[in-house]
Amino acid sequence: MQDPAARRDSILGKWLERTVATYPPQTSGFLRNEKDRFRNPVGHTLQEGLAALLDQITGEMDTVRIREALGEIVRVRAVQDFTPGQATGFVFLLREILGEELPGGVPTAWQKRIDETALLAFELFVKCREEITEIKAREAQRSFYVRDRMRQRERGEGT
Amino acid sequence: MANPKPEELTQIDYQPGRKDWMNPAVEFRKGVFCYSAAPKNLRYLGLPNPREWQPFDKDWKLPADWKRTILEGMRERLRKFRSFRLFMDICVRCGACADKCHFYIGSGDPKNMPVLRAELIRSVYRRYFTTAGRVLGRLAGARELTEDVLKEWFYYFYQCTECRRCSVFCPYGIDTAEVTMIVRELLNLVGCNINWVVEPAANCFRTGNHLGIQPHGFKDSIDFAVDELEEITGIRVEAPINRKGAEILFVVPSADYFATPHYFTLLGYLMLLHEAGLDYTFSAYASEGGNFGLFQSHEMMKRLNAKIYAEARRLGVKWILGGECGHMWRVIHQYMDTLNGPADFLEVPVSPVTGTRFEHARSTKMVHICEFTSDLIRHGKLRLDPSRNNRWNVTFHDSCNPARAMGLLEEPRYILRNVCKNFHEMPENTIREQTFCCGSGAGLGTDENFEMRMRGGLPRANAVKYVRDKFGVNLVACVCAIDKATLPTLFEYWVPGMEVAGVHELVGNALLMKGERERTGDLRGEPFQEKEASTHA
Known part of the structure; x- marks a missing residue:
């Protein structure tokens, strides 16, 4: 496989650039340039996550690390103004960037990894959306806690 | 519309067009707005x-x-x-x-x-x-x-x-x-207008609280808490309601007596007020600190705020003590005086236990319970065993209104440092006057607005996640009922496993009451970890 180490910064820079471009133009600069992770959690998540994904896709392909980094990014995009395709499609941007950066073309193995990563992104997206439904139900339960507890007591169901 | 062709389906435009800000068109997509008022x-x-x-x-x-x-x-x-x-x-x-x-x-x-x-x-x-x-x-x-x-x-x-x-x-x-x-x-x-604002305001106007709980329901909830406390501590505390001639009127957000984790804070208050020997009363009409009028109009804010002072006058109290409510304190500190004040029929609040005169409240006559409790601790009036909170590694979320609208920054921290052993601050630019909102205040904490809440709460959750990963924090303490209702939801999405509690729940856990039975567990019924005899007095 090709060693993309020399091109890493350039590839990562382009991937980040094109991913923040999926946000409104007035915002993409902020997401890219604000380095304080607490003032810019979305940008920070993208910067860290994309770097980890790039290293794994072009390196070890450790699925635990992939899942972790991808999960962080997708969790953010799952509640932002994106369709499912837009929320997860940033993964495919890597293929075109690698094509531009690597003169010998993108190795087939990496193409396959990008596809696998994109599928995993979609899976994680769906998982986030399912979680939302469950979380909402639990929130409703909490708001009637005392009433439910009183009823349990009346029925002698203990504490 | 005809179904798109397969090749069209794959044409996803990732980049939004530059939209002129003057163009007002918006899309009301479910998940990012609140439903209209009934x-x-x-x-x-x-x-x-x-x-x-x-x-x-x-x-x-x-x-x-x-x-x-x-x-x-x-x-x-x-x-x-x-x-x-x-x-x-x-x-x-x-x-x-x-x-x-x-x-x-x-x-x-x-x-x-x-x-x-x-x-x-x-x-x-x-x-x-x-x-x-x-x-x-x-x-x-x-x-x-x-x-x-x-x-x-x-x-x-x-x-x-x-x-x-x-x-x-x-x-x-x-x-x-x-x-x-x-x-x-x-x-x-x-x-x-939105229902999540107007309905609580309407309920509040009718029965005095957001959920429309009537006086007997209010009394049932408080009595239930008294019963449970007796089981936990062996002590039967008094929790008077509508008692004329009491020295102090105590006003809490209504979630304290119907929701979790708020309820454990209520237990903490009841223990503290008993132990301090306070001559106080609840009011079944001023049974809500929250004021959703603030999120609607100044007229509605005035209408809802008036009941607290009307009840203070009717019951003949000297001053008012307020619980862990968020926006109530913005109304009290920034608007009450010109809405319904000055409350010159009341007295400048003086702690009957320490003699401290709360000069800052000389106009509104209303003191925050964190001010009251920290003063008790400062004067050595409480016996506390912080090791009873050992299962918690705590951080403090400054609720927006107490922090920015009334400057309540040090008192909750002072209390927390006295009632628990493990406390870590979140990063400086996310706390105190720079605190990040829960993302669900001002009437937006409704489930149909879930995605917007998760977006708005991300900066807060992000800082919480940081202290979880760095220090092992597992509990966020706060002093706002909306925080207690919505932060658990926020953390379920962004920081799973993180719990939320009121400051006075932790006070209740640590408080050594005179005549209490040997306690083995905290207010949530969880066993204490490594019991120690260290006390603060």
Whole structure:
């Protein structure tokens, strides 16, 4: 496989650039340039996550690390103004960037990894959306806690 | 519409087009807005234009003269509130506030930049109330008031939690929350309001609290708490309701007696007030600290706030003690005095235990329970065993209103450092006056608005996650009922496993009461970890 180490910064820079471009133009600069992770959690998540994904896709392909980094990014995009395709499609941007950066073309193995990563992104997206439904139900339960507890007591169901 | 062809399906445009900010079109997609107010609630409060409608409807069934009503409403408020006129005129669009809003940070939507959100009404102000705007129109940043602009106002001003973080950074001191408050007032004039604000206000007006709990229901809940406390501590505390002649009226947010984790805070209060030997009473009508009028109009805020002082007068108390409520304190500290005050029939609050005179409350006559408790601890009046909170590794979330509207920064921290052993602050630019909102205040904490809440709460959750990973924090303490209702939800999504508690729940855990039975577990029924005999006295 090709060693993309020399091109890493350039590839990562382009991937980040094109991913923040999926946000409104007035915002993409902020997401890219604000380095304080607490003032810019979305940008920070993208910067860290994309770097980890790039290293794994072009390196070890450790699925635990992939899942972790991808999960962080997708969790953010799952509640932002994106369709499912837009929320997860940033993964495919890597293929075109690698094509531009690597003169010998993108190795087939990496193409396959990008596809696998994109599928995993979609899976994680769906998982986030399912979680939302469950979380909402639990929130409703909490708001009637005392009433439910009183009823349990009346029925002698203990504490 | 014909189904797209397979090759069309794969053509996803990842890049949004540059949209002119003056274009008011918004899409009401489920998950990012709140449902409209039910007509029965508008009728109950005598508010205009009650009708069945939803924000995603094309026809909002506005009154025929809605435009005149809005412009007249603006004219009246520009005359009445010098602050509003100033906020319309003075902004130089320096951008200091732009990236300070939690909704902007979490959503990336430029219209969530406080400067641009305010520009949505400033542009209308320029068009109708300034010469330059009238003559030059768009060139002077002026916009016509159209139905689309009204819809845009509804969309974005119900995406502001009135937390005032942006105001901290404004070099001119523009209180952007007050811009939101005025726009919401204007929207209310034509019946464009949300149920999560209007229904609690209507309930509050009728029975005194957000859920519409009647006096017997209120008494049942308090009695239930007294019974449970007796099981836990072996001590039967008094929790009087509507007792005339008590020295102090105690007002709490209603969630404290119906929701979790609020309820454990209520148990903590009851223990503390018993141990301090306070001569106090609850009121079944002033059974709500929260004031959803604040999120609606100054008139409604005044109507709801009045009950606390009416009850203080009726019961003949000397002063008022307030529980762990958030926006109640903004109303008390910033508006009460000119709404319903001065409360000159009450006395300047003095702690009967320590003799401390709470001079800062000499006008409102209302003291925050964290001020009261920290004073007790400072004077060595409480016996505390912080090791009883050993299962918790705690951080403190400054609730927006107590922090920014009343400057309650040190007292909760002082209490926490005395009642638990493991305490870690979140990063400096996310706490105290720079605290990040829960993303669900100002009436936005409803489940249909879930995605927007998760966006708005991301900066807060992000800092919590940091202290979890760095210090092993597993509990966020706070002093606001909306926080307690919505932070657990926020953390379930962003920081799973993180728990939320009121400061006085932790006080209740640590408090050694005279005559208590040997306690083996905390107020949640969980066993204490490694019991130690260290006390603070």
